[in-house]
Amino acid sequence: MTEKQEIYNLCVELFPICRSITGNGVRKTLEIIKNHLPALKTYEIPTGTRAFDWTVPEEWNITEAYIIDPDGQKIVDFQQNNLHVVGYSVPVNRTIDLDELQAHLYSIPEQPEAIPYITSYYQKRWGFCLPHNQRKSLKPGQYQVYIDSSLSKGYLTYGELILPGQASEEIFLSTYICHPSMANNELSGPAVTTFLAKRLLDQKDRKYSYRIIFIPETIGSIVYLSQNLPEMKTKIIAGFNITCIGDERSYSYLASRYGNTLADQIARHVLKHLQPDFISYSYLERASDERQYCSPGIDLPVATIMRTKYGAYPEYHTSLDDLDFISPDGLYGGYNILEHCLMCLERNEILKTTVLCEPQLGKRGLYPTLSTKNSHKIVRNMMNLIAYCDGTNDLLSIAEIIKVPMWELFDTVDILKSHHLLVSA
C-alpha cells in the first residue's frame, strides 16, 4: 500500500471516534496512533490542574444522545453522527415542547444540509446540532431530549513522542486531537504528523531531536507549555503547527507573531518553490495553537502549514468536513511540504569557503575545461553557492539569495565539502 493511502486510511480509522478536549475519545485516538508509533507516550493531567491562566476542566464522556419527536421517531441521534450533540453537553432527560427545544438547537441557515460543530467547554449547557432543513420540518408538540453524558473529575490526555538526534536542539511538531468526526480539521493533522514521525524514525542520522505532540487544541497546548516551557524555550529551533492538511484546494502558511522565525523562513522557502500559488496568512488570521506557541513570553519559533486554512472553506466546522473532503493526494501533498521543511532544517547550516578568490574547480574536475560561450552557465549554481558562503549566511539564506530551492544545493554542498572547499562555519 502506498504511503499516501496509509495516511488516508488512518483518517478513516480515526473518523468515527467522538473526541473532545478530554475523555475516552482522546485516549482511543492515541491508542490507534500508537499502533504506528509504539514509542508515543500518553500523559494524563488531572482535572483542576492549573496551567497559566487556565485550569484543566472536568472530563467529559458521552454514550448516547437523541431527540424523540412527537411521533415517537428518533430524529437526531448521536449514534448516527457525533456532531449532533453540543460538545461538553451536560446530561438531560426531559420532555419539552418545541419552543423550549428551539433554544437548545443549532443549525446553519446558509448550509441547510450541514450539521454544525458546536461546543461549550467552559459554560454548562446542553444542546443538539442538526441540519437547518430538518429543523424547519419540526412540528409543534412534545419532544423527548436525552443526553447520557458525564462531566466529572478526570484527566486531560495527550501524547508525546521525543526522538533524540545528534544535537539536543529540537524541531517541534504539534497537532490536535479534540474534534469529533471531522476530517480536514482535524484528522488530517494527526494522520500526516504520525507518518512524518514514522519517516523520522526511519532516518538514522537525524541531526536534530524531535518533539512531536498530539494534544487537545488550546487547553492542551497551554497545559503542555505550562509543564515544558523552559525546556522548549531552550531547545526548539523551529516548529510547525499541523492542521487542515488533507484537502486539495490550496496550500497555506500562517506566520508566527512577527513572521521572522526560522520556521517561517523555511516554510515560505519550501512553499514558494514547491507550491508557488500558496496563500500566506498573517498572524492576525490565526485561530489554532500558534495562538499559544507564539504568545508573548512563550515566543516559540512556530509557523502553521496547511492545505486550505481553517475557516477558509465552507465545510469547516460542519459535518461536510468529512472523509470525502480530504483525499490521499491532498494529505500527501501536505506531508510532502512538511517533509521538505524538515529536510531543509536538517541540512541548514552556516557555510564558509576555505579559499580566497574563486577556487580552481577545473583542477578538481568540477569545471568544464574548455571555455565555450555557454560554459559559464554550467557551473553557475556552484559558483553562486561558493560566492555567498562567507560565514554570514546559512544555506537557507544562500538559496534565497541565489534563487534556487535549497534541496538543489545539497549534493553540491556535499561535493564541495568533500573537496574541502566548504566547511561548516
Add this chain to the structure above:
Amino acid sequence: MTEKQEIYNLCVELFPICRSITGNGVRKTLEIIKNHLPALKTYEIPTGTRAFDWTVPEEWNITEAYIIDPDGQKIVDFQQNNLHVVGYSVPVNRTIDLDELQAHLYSIPEQPEAIPYITSYYQKRWGFCLPHNQRKSLKPGQYQVYIDSSLSKGYLTYGELILPGQASEEIFLSTYICHPSMANNELSGPAVTTFLAKRLLDQKDRKYSYRIIFIPETIGSIVYLSQNLPEMKTKIIAGFNITCIGDERSYSYLASRYGNTLADQIARHVLKHLQPDFISYSYLERASDERQYCSPGIDLPVATIMRTKYGAYPEYHTSLDDLDFISPDGLYGGYNILEHCLMCLERNEILKTTVLCEPQLGKRGLYPTLSTKNSHKIVRNMMNLIAYCDGTNDLLSIAEIIKVPMWELFDTVDILKSHHLLVSA
C-alpha cells in the same frame, strides 16, 4: 454656538488686523486670543537681539498708505486692504510718474483680480500691491505715493501658553501670527490652535504638559528656539506645526526631516484612518516653521498637519485667501485631526500582558462562552491587542500592526487593565 462656528468667528475677528513679523498687529492679535486663553503670556524681544544666525529686526508699524492717480482719485488704499502695501515698506511721500511707479508695483498677470502678498523684511524697500487688471488701467501721468509707516527699535512679540500635565514631557503646538488679512494661511492656524488649547484646559487629567506658541513665522520660531532650546529638546516628545488648516479641499501631512518621529507616526496613523485620501508631503516640500524645528541640531519631533498645503492652492499668498476660502467645516475638520493626534499621544504607552499564553477571557465574562463558527472573530481585536502587548510595542505600533484605529482600542485597554491582564510596561 457650536465650536466650529466659534473657531470661524475667531478668524473673522482677527482678519482685518494688519500683522507683520513685528508691530502692533501682532500685539492686537494676541490680545484677542487672550480673550479665549487668559493664561497666554506675551513676550517682547528687543530689536537687535541675536538668535542663532539671525537678529531681531526693527519693529514695523503702519497707519496709512495709498496712491493718488493723475485724476486725484485714491486708487490703491491700505484702508481698503492691508495687502496693498508691501510688508515692511519704508515711509514715502512723493509724486512720481507712472514709469517710476511701475518699479514699485506688484501684481500677478495670471490672477488679474488678486492682490498679491509681498514682503521685504530684510531689505529696505517700499511698494504697492494691486490687481493686475487695475495696474493695466493706469494712465501715464503723475502719481502721489504715500506710506505712513515706521521702522524703528522696538520688539518682536509672541505668545506662549504652558499647560502643565502629570508628566513634565511636553507636546508642542506652534502656529504663526505674522500675515495680514489672509485666512487659510494664516488665521486658520491660530484659531484652531486656540480652540485646541481651550479643549486641553478643560481636560483635567492631562498626562503630558503642553507648550503652545503663537509666533511670527521663521524669525519668531528662530527667536523662540534660541531662548528655549535646551528645555525643548529635553521635554518635547512630539509636536505639530499648525497652518493652512481651514479650507475644505484636502488633508495634508508634511514629514519631519527624516519622517520618523513620534509626531510623524501619530499624524500618519490618524490621517490614514480618518482621511485616507490625505496627501503626504516630504520634508523637501517644507516652507513653514518645520524648517527650523527640524533643522540639524534642533531636531525636534515636529510634523505639520494641514488641510490644503501652503503653495498648493492658487489663492495662497493673495487677497483671494479670504474668509470665503475657509469655512467652519474646514476649520473643524482640521481641528478634529489634531484633537485625535493629541488624544492618541496621551493614550500611547508600551503595554505588557501579565499572563503566559492567551488569558482565559471566558471566566472573566470577556469571551462568548458558546463556541460557534464565527465566535473567533468576535474577540479578534481584543486577542490581537493582547498578542502584541509583549513589552516591545507601544499602543500606536500595535494599532498599526493589527490594522485598527488606535482609539478603537482605548476601551479594550481599560477593560483589560481593570482585569489586570495588561499593565503599563
Add this chain to the structure above:
Amino acid sequence: MTEKQEIYNLCVELFPICRSITGNGVRKTLEIIKNHLPALKTYEIPTGTRAFDWTVPEEWNITEAYIIDPDGQKIVDFQQNNLHVVGYSVPVNRTIDLDELQAHLYSIPEQPEAIPYITSYYQKRWGFCLPHNQRKSLKPGQYQVYIDSSLSKGYLTYGELILPGQASEEIFLSTYICHPSMANNELSGPAVTTFLAKRLLDQKDRKYSYRIIFIPETIGSIVYLSQNLPEMKTKIIAGFNITCIGDERSYSYLASRYGNTLADQIARHVLKHLQPDFISYSYLERASDERQYCSPGIDLPVATIMRTKYGAYPEYHTSLDDLDFISPDGLYGGYNILEHCLMCLERNEILKTTVLCEPQLGKRGLYPTLSTKNSHKIVRNMMNLIAYCDGTNDLLSIAEIIKVPMWELFDTVDILKSHHLLVSA
C-alpha cells in the same frame, strides 16, 4: 583630434594583437598603452607561482597556424584572424582525415558567419575555430593541421599604475588584456581606462590615490590580489571593473556581492541621473573580475560599469565583436559615466552645517531679498542641502535624499563653505 576619437584609435591600434592570459601579446599591448601612460609599470610573474587556489600557468606563444584542405588550399589561417586558433592550443603538425579533424573544430550553427572565441587554458588541447558555413563546406579527405605554438615556463604579465593623491585611500580601476582580436569585450576596457588615467594625471588636486591595473582576466586578478591584498583591503574605498564599455546599445551596472558598497552607490547614482534607462544586473549575473574582487574574504568595494554587458549581445565572444561593433561615441559614453563616478567619489564627504536653525542667507547675498510667491523655490536646493548636512550624511546620500545629481551641488557646497556655513565633518 577629439578625445573620443583618440580612445577609439587606441582600440584600432590594439586590435590585431593576439593576446592571451600570458605571452607576448600581453606585453605588446602594455607597450602600446605605455605610449599614453609612461608611468605604467609592468610586472612579470613566473610560471608556477602560487596564487591562492591557483598557479600561474605556462606561458603561451604562437606564430602561425592553419589548415590545408584536400585541395591544398589554406582555409583557416591564424594570420587572417587570430580567433581561428583555440587559445592555449598545443603545437600540432599532422595530416588527418575530416572525421578526426571535426573533433577539433568549433563553430556556432546559430551564427554561421561568426568565428567563435574558444580557449582551453588548463587542459591541453588543440583546435580551430571557424564559421559554421565554412565548416559545412568541408569535403571528406586529408587535411593538414599546423599550429606553431609554444607552452613553456615563462611569465604572466600585467601593468600597474599608481597615482598618488592627497590621501592614501585609493580608488581602484581594473581592466583586462587577455582576449585576442575582439573590440567591446575587451579593447574598450583598456582604452577607456587608459584615457581615464590620462585625465587623472592631468588633475593636480586629486584627493584620493588611484590604483589602475591592466591584467589578464581571472588568473590575473587572482595573482594581483594574492600579491597585494592587505594593502588593497586597507586602502581601497571604491573601485570599478571596466569592461564591454564601447558599444552604443545600452548602459549597464553589475552589483558587488551585496550591492551595498560605495562603488555601487556611486555607480547607481551616476547612471540614474545620466542614463536613467541603464540596466542593473545582480551579482548572480557576474562573469568578470568582480568574481574575484567581491569574493568572500576579498570583499573589495568594486562594481562593474559597462555599456552592453558581456553575454548580453550576440556578437560577444565571436569575430563579430569587432571594430565596427564599438564606436567613438560608444566608448566616450562609457568614459563619461566613469569620469562622473570618479568626480563624485572625489567630492564625496560628510558635511555639517555650522549654525542652528536655517542660516540667514539674505544677509550674505545668497537669498532673494524680496519674498514673492515663488521665491521659496529659488533657493530650494541650497536649503535642502543645508537641511541634510547634519553630520550623518555624505554628499552622495544628500543628493539621493534631495533627488538631484550630486554634481549639481558642488558649486553650492563651495559657496556655503566659503561663507563658513558648511564644514567637512
